[in-house]
Amino acid sequence: MKNSILSIIFILFASLVNAQQSAETSPMAFDMRSNGKIYVVVAVLLTIMIGLILYIISVDKKISKLEKE
Amino acid sequence: MRLSWWKLTSIFLLLYAVVGGMFLPVPELPQLGETIRNLYYHVCMWFAMMILFTISVIHSIKYLRNGDYTHDVKARSYAGVGTYMGILGYATGAIWASYTWADPNNPAYASFGSIMREPKLIGAAIALLIYGAYFILRSSINDMDQRARVSAVYNIFAYAMLFPTIWIIPRLLPSLHPGQEGNPALNFNDIDSRMRMVFYPAVIGWTLLGAWIATIKIRYTILLEKKWNNNEK
Numbered sequence: 001m002k003n004s005i006l007s008i009i010f011i012l013f014a015s016l017v018n019a020q021q022s023a024e025t026s027p028m029a030f031d032m033r034s035n036g037k038i039y040v041v042v043a044v045l046l047t048i049m050i051g052l053i054l055y056i057i058s059v060d061k062k063i064s065k066l067e068k069e
Numbered sequence: 070m071r072l073s074w075w076k077l078t079s080i081f082l083l084l085y086a087v088v089g090g091m092f093l094p095v096p097e098l099p100q101l102g103e104t105i106r107n108l109y110y111h112v113c114m115w116f117a118m119m120i121l122f123t124i125s126v127i128h129s130i131k132y133l134r135n136g137d138y139t140h141d142v143k144a145r146s147y148a149g150v151g152t153y154m155g156i157l158g159y160a161t162g163a164i165w166a167s168y169t170w171a172d173p174n175n176p177a178y179a180s181f182g183s184i185m186r187e188p189k190l191i192g193a194a195i196a197l198l199i200y201g202a203y204f205i206l207r208s209s210i211n212d213m214d215q216r217a218r219v220s221a222v223y224n225i226f227a228y229a230m231l232f233p234t235i236w237i238i239p240r241l242l243p244s245l246h247p248g249q250e251g252n253p254a255l256n257f258n259d260i261d262s263r264m265r266m267v268f269y270p271a272v273i274g275w276t277l278l279g280a281w282i283a284t285i286k287i288r289y290t291i292l293l294e295k296k297w298n299n300n301e302k
Binding site for chain 1: 080083084087091278285288292
């Protein structure tokens, strides 16, 4: 008796969890995150940002050098 | 060479905006999905543009008050970088809108051309064109003092035109673009607190980057002027 009540509660709980999962319709990037490929995107973005920042620093340096002359 | 503190702040905040903007949690909304992260980049372009235009018009007013030529150079450079960021904001917005606004079931929003017929976008385009005219006006006057004075006055007009074109008229007309009732991304009711953690630092970072580029342009222009003056002697 006790076992059957527990199992019914468990089944109810499980169905609830399922219902919640199907209710989430907004397609977020679960796949990219779960298999770790989002890190590739961030690495690419960081490379571009660091590259641009290094470029602007080098231009800044060149101007400083010219100003000293 | 040691970088000054605000340049280091800009670098740090921009790297944080890229990493935090990609990894930190965002609210899950229908239609937007993961593209909501564009807030850290697309909206920041417009914020940076507005701040840079404000700096530009302050320098224009200063020029008109004391006639110091460097203020004219500064006003021109800040307006240039601001316009550039506005164009980037427009381009990123066009990409974002074409993936989130397009609706094959609604004929009014089926094609890219119909999406772009938005009061906010048209207002932003008008504002950018007014600033485009600022640069054309500058390059059309040969006399240095006259150019500086006329373009300083025009810059004040262009700045004043920003308010009806990008702040007032879009608020009066229905639009798909968010921010209809209030200040987009500043209103405490419509931006998630988790997103504010990245958004505000990102705004500061992009603005400082714009200011950095502008200062490089200013220094270059002043050097060029010095060189010409030396050649004439």
